[in-house]
Amino acid sequence: MTGWLYQYPTLYPGTLLKRYKRFFADIELATGEVITAHCPNTGPMTAISTPGSPVQVSFSQSATRKLPYTWEMIEVYENAPAWVGVNTALPNRVIKLALEKFLLPELQGYEQVRCEVPYGREKSRVDFVLTGANIQPIYIEVKSTTWAQGKLVLFPDTVTTRGQKHIRELVSLLPHQRVVMLYFINRGDCTHFAPGDERDPLYGQLLREAMELGLEVLPYRFEVTPIGIRYLGLAELKF
DSSP, rough: OSSSSSEEEOEEEEEEEETTTEEEEEEETTSSSEEEEEEEOSSTTTSOOOTTTTEEEEEEOTTOOOOEEEEEEEEEEEEEEEEEETTTTHHHHHHHHHHHHTTTTTOOOOOOOEEEEEETTTTTTEEEEEEEEEEEOEEEEEEEHHHTTTTEEEEEEOHHHHHHHHHHHTTTTTTSEEEEEEEEEEEESSOEEEETTTOOOOHHHHHHHHHTTTTTTEEEEEEEEEEEEEEEEEEOOOO
């Protein structure tokens, strides 16, 4: 695929001054104006919230929003210079577009894409269920990941009891359904994926056990730029 899977609205460049209280980021725009933008990322944002880094923000005309600007991405230099998406609301929208266009080779044969489907013993909602006349239902949980060590990207970058729960829920569907943990690699400079054992060893243990039982792990790479997001294919698993 050569075109953009998702195109951003007009973005405005700036420099990150600080991120605080999880949801706020002070940013100096290229015009010199200092704004407070909404930070749509509740995680620790390991190595992607460094003051002084170039960032891009979007602007909303909505009269109901207290913060009209949204922080969309940051430029990092872990490998070569690369943009990293920080808006965790976007990956599911991008994956939905990819599924509707049948762009992911490992996920084929379905006819219908359903979103936010209730399931499981712990009252979860799975991100997507793919169904078709001649296939097992495919249950897909999407996780955005940005924490990198060189060209290796890892998930999670903090203890995630919610993520542990999602693995248990997916495993409970086996073997009658096909279950997939889809990692959305929100940066184009990483080529390998591994669980973040350093930050959440239990998550890594659960993921490996689930894979032995039939859980599929699909870490998809995406290039992020101020123009849009481009699908790059699968990263290599490194366990």
